[in-house]
Amino acid sequence: MLKVRVPASTSNLGPGLDCLGLALKLYRTFEVSPGGPPAPEGDLVVQGLCEAFRRAGRKAPEVSVRWEGEVPVARGLGSSAAARVAGLMAGNGLLGEPFSKEELLDMAAELEGHPDNAAPALLGGLVVAVRTEGGVVWVRMDPPDGLFVALAVPEFSLDTERARKLLPGLVALKDAVYNISRAALLVAALAEGRCELLREATKDRLHQPYREPLVPGFGEVCRAALDAGACGVALSGAGPSVVALCFDDGWKVARAMADAWERSGVRAEPMALEPDRKGARYV
Incomplete structure (x- = not known):
C-alpha cells in the first residue's frame, strides 16, 4: 500500500x-x-x-x-x-x-x-x-515570501472540456501580444515580489472573456477582490473558482469575493491559502 x-x-x-x-x-x-x-x-x-x-x-x-x-x-x-x-x-x-x-x-x-x-x-x-x-x-x-492566494470557490462546477470548447481557434495578433507581454510581466513581478504590477499582469484576452459567460458574477467578484486589497485577480484554471493574489489580508479578500458572489445569487466558500x-x- x-x-x-x-x-x-x-x-x-x-x-x-x-x-x-x-x-x-x-x-x-x-x-x-x-x-x-x-x-x-x-x-x-x-x-x-x-x-x-x-x-x-x-x-x-x-x-x-x-x-x-x-x-x-x-x-x-x-x-x-x-x-x-x-x-x-x-x-x-x-x-x-x-x-x-x-x-x-x-x-x-x-x-x-x-x-x-x-x-x-x-x-x-x-x-x-x-x-x-x-x-x-x-x-x-519559489513564490515570493508573504504571498497569499485568496479564493472564492462557488457551489457549482464547470467541466474543463466544456470551457475549452468555447475558446477560438485563431486570435488577433494584438490579443496575442497583449497576453505574451502580461505573462512575461507576471512571472517577473512574482519573481521580484512586485505587488503593484500584478493588477496589470493578471489581465487576459485569450480565454477569460470567452469563459466568463459560464461564470455568473465573475466581473463583480473580480472587482470586489481588487477593492478589498488584492494585487491581482483571475479565473482559476478554466473556472469557476476565482483566485486573487495578495500580500496582505487574504481572508479579507476571500470573504469579499464570496460576498460578491452571494449578491449574484451564488453561494461560494472563501479560502485564503499559502503556496505549497x-x-x-x-x-
Missing part, C-alpha cells in the same frame, strides 16, 4: 494559459493498494498508475483507491491533475521508482493534455512549463 499526498493548484493566473501554475496548501491524500476491490473504470489515479507501468513495459496490477482531502472537483483547482499525479507516483513507487520527476511530469502532461496544473502538483511552487516534441521543459520558482513549496510526496 502506498499513500501519496498531492497539492491543489491554480493555473493560468490570467495570461499564462496552459503553461503557468502555482501549487497551494490544499491537499488530497490518495491510498493505493494492490488487490482489494478494483477502482472503477476511468479512475484517474488508475490511469496514472497504468501509464507508469506501461512506460516501464510491465502489466499494471489491479488496485483499490481511497482518498481523502479538501480539493474540490471541477472547480478549477487541479483535481484531475492531482489524481493523475498521485497515480503516477504510486505506480512509480510500486515499480521501485525507475522514473525521475521530469519523466513523471512528461507522462502527466501527456495524460492531462497540458502541464499547467500537473507541474505545480508534482513539483510544488510556481512553475512555468511548456510541452515540446522532446517532452516538457520547465522552470520552477514541496509538491506531491509519499506519506
Whole structure:
C-alpha cells in the first residue's frame, strides 16, 4: 500500500494559459493498494498508475483507491491533475521508482493534455512549463515570501472540456501580444515580489472573456477582490473558482469575493491559502 499526498493548484493566473501554475496548501491524500476491490473504470489515479507501468513495459496490477482531502472537483483547482499525479507516483513507487520527476511530469502532461496544473502538483511552487516534441521543459520558482492566494470557490462546477470548447481557434495578433507581454510581466513581478504590477499582469484576452459567460458574477467578484486589497485577480484554471493574489489580508479578500458572489445569487466558500513549496510526496 502506498499513500501519496498531492497539492491543489491554480493555473493560468490570467495570461499564462496552459503553461503557468502555482501549487497551494490544499491537499488530497490518495491510498493505493494492490488487490482489494478494483477502482472503477476511468479512475484517474488508475490511469496514472497504468501509464507508469506501461512506460516501464510491465502489466499494471489491479488496485483499490481511497482518498481523502479538501480539493474540490471541477472547480478549477487541479483535481484531475492531482489524481493523475498521485497515480503516477504510486505506480512509480510500486515499480521501485525507475522514473525521475521530469519523466513523471512528461507522462502527466501527456495524460492531462497540458502541464499547467500537473507541474505545480508534482513539483510544488510556481512553475512555468511548456510541452515540446522532446517532452516538457520547465522552470520552477519559489513564490515570493508573504504571498497569499485568496479564493472564492462557488457551489457549482464547470467541466474543463466544456470551457475549452468555447475558446477560438485563431486570435488577433494584438490579443496575442497583449497576453505574451502580461505573462512575461507576471512571472517577473512574482519573481521580484512586485505587488503593484500584478493588477496589470493578471489581465487576459485569450480565454477569460470567452469563459466568463459560464461564470455568473465573475466581473463583480473580480472587482470586489481588487477593492478589498488584492494585487491581482483571475479565473482559476478554466473556472469557476476565482483566485486573487495578495500580500496582505487574504481572508479579507476571500470573504469579499464570496460576498460578491452571494449578491449574484451564488453561494461560494472563501479560502485564503499559502503556496505549497514541496509538491506531491509519499506519506
